[in-house]
Each structure stands twice: as structure tokens, then as C-alpha cells.
Amino acid sequence: MRIAHISDIHCNYGTDFNKKIYEKAVKLLNKTDADIIFISGDITTDGLITEYEYAREKLKEIEGKLVIVSGNHDERNLGWKLFPEFFGETDFIHTYDEINLVGLASSEPDKDNGRLGRGRHKLIEQGIHKNDRMTVIGFHHHVIPVPNSGRETNIIDDAGETLDIILKNEVPLVLMGHRHVPWGVKIHKTLLVNSGTFSCNRTRAHFGNTFNIIDIEEEKITVTVIDIEKKKQKKMIEFDFEKGYCKNRYYDSKA
Ligand SMILES: [Fe+2]
Ligand SMILES: [Fe+2]
Numbered sequence: 001m002r003i004a005h006i007s008d009i010h011c012n013y014g015t016d017f018n019k020k021i022y023e024k025a026v027k028l029l030n031k032t033d034a035d036i037i038f039i040s041g042d043i044t045t046d047g048l049i050t051e052y053e054y055a056r057e058k059l060k061e062i063e064g065k066l067v068i069v070s071g072n073h074d075e076r077n078l079g080w081k082l083f084p085e086f087f088g089e090t091d092f093i094h095t096y097d098e099i100n101l102v103g104l105a106s107s108e109p110d111k112d113n114g115r116l117g118r119g120r121h122k123l124i125e126q127g128i129h130k131n132d133r134m135t136v137i138g139f140h141h142h143v144i145p146v147p148n149s150g151r152e153t154n155i156i157d158d159a160g161e162t163l164d165i166i167l168k169n170e171v172p173l174v175l176m177g178h179r180h181v182p183w184g185v186k187i188h189k190t191l192l193v194n195s196g197t198f199s200c201n202r203t204r205a206h207f208g209n210t211f212n213i214i215d216i217e218e219e220k221i222t223v224t225v226i227d228i229e230k231k232k233q234k235k236m237i238e239f240d241f242e243k244g245y246c247k248n249r250y251y252d253s254k255a
Contacts, residue, residue: 001096001097002033002034002213002216003035003036003038003175003216004036004211005195006039006040007039007041007071007195008040008041008180008195008199009042009043009198010073011044011045011054011058012045016202017200021198021209022198024229024231025198026061030062030063030064036065037064037067038101038138040139040177041068041074041140041177042071042140042178042197042200043068043074043087045073045200046073046077047076047078047082048079052082052083067103069103069138069140070090071140072111072113072178075107077110078109080105083105093127095130098133098134100135102124102126102135102136104116104138104139105120105139107140113154113157114139114155121162124171128171134172134173135171136171136172136174136175137173138175140177141155141178142155142156142159142192142194143159143162144185144192146183148204149179150204154178154179163187167188167189167190170188170190171190173214173216174193175214177194179194180196180207181194181196182207182212184223184250185248185250186246191221191237191239195211196209197209197210208227209227209228210226210228211226219243221237222237223236234249235249236250237250
């Protein structure tokens, strides 16, 4: 199974949205032949109805099945009321051939930090115990600080509890966004993966605009980061969650 993991599109009529990069990105994305395209939030910048309308039109250019969770920017200005109207349920468990995907709204209206809360923790557990498929969890914010993304102020309030549930249950894969840089690390038996920003002008240093391709084959997860401007791809992480083997090019210099 292949998941295209994209994030932080930031559709708006101001300076955030890079229309040219978006077009390049969509061309690359449409060639990846992904089974699902998971968007980990910040579809808009201010949660305005005009931005939601714009985003809905722009997302039509993407071919394939979109699965979307909201970001902190989408919940601004009462945008949290618009999200379900435009993109459907905010918290869900979707079952596919190989995985259960638990999607969660980690944002609190008009705040930049996030929180999952007990209700969503229950949903995570439901997803884990639903059947014997592998569990993938996706939400906007992060559970541990992300390097190269500035001072830490936005991590979810209940990061400790969330991490505990994830690690205890050996959830193999968690997909997040928000920090506008790609990253991934294995903790215990879980791979935590962040997607960079797909089309926001607010990139960081040389990271540029990126998205991730996640390939899941039996017990193996491979994360490839696509650099949109350079049209280059780099295999960043290979993780065998049965054997516990993980090769991470961010940290394994010989890899
Ligand atoms: Fe963002
Ligand atoms: Fe965000």
C-alpha cells in the first residue's frame, strides 16, 4: 500500500499560498499512484470561508482518494465549523485492505497548540483493537519536538499520554504535519513521521516544499521525501516493524 502524505497546503489569497509550487507539486503527486492521499491539516491559512472554497477547488486537481484532518489554521475564525461542511468528519477510523487509519482533529479553535483529549485517545484504542490490520494514526500537531522547526510552543498538551498509548500498543506509524519541515524518527516500535509543507511560502532555510511517500509492504515501512522544486526524491527511512530494524538517513550517517 502506498500513502502520499502531504501537509500544510495553506490555501489563501494572501502571501502564504504558493500557487506555482502547488501546481508543480500536484503534477508530481499525481504520478505517485498512491492508494490514498493523507493530508495532515492546514489546508487553509485563516479558516475563512473564501479559503475553504478555494481549497476545495484546488484539491480537485489531485487525483485519488483524499483523507483529510484539520490543522490549527483551519480552525481559526470559526473555521472549525466549516471543516466538516467542506471536508467531512473530523475524527474517524477508516479501514483499508492493509491498515486502519485513525484520523484526529488535534487543534483547538483559535489556538496554535493542540490537544487530543480522552475522547480521541479512546478512538485511537478503538482503531487499534478493531481488527488485526496495522494501525496508522494521523493528526496535525506533533507529539515530540521536531528539529529544525524553531522553538517548541505548539506540541499537543497531552503529548505524554498520547505517546504512552501509541508506544504501549506498538502502533507502527504516526503521520503529522504543522512544523513545515519533513522529519521522522523511531521511538520504541513506532515510527513518528512529519510531512513538510506542500505549498506554503513559509518554508524553513533550505528545506523547501516537500511531501512524503509512505510505502507499506507486509512488515516494512519506507518513507521517501519528495523535494517539489528540485523534483528529487530521497529515501529517508526504512523500518521493519516486526524485526525492529530501522535505517534512518537523518541519523545513520553510513546508511
Ligand atoms: Fe502550517
Ligand atoms: Fe499548523
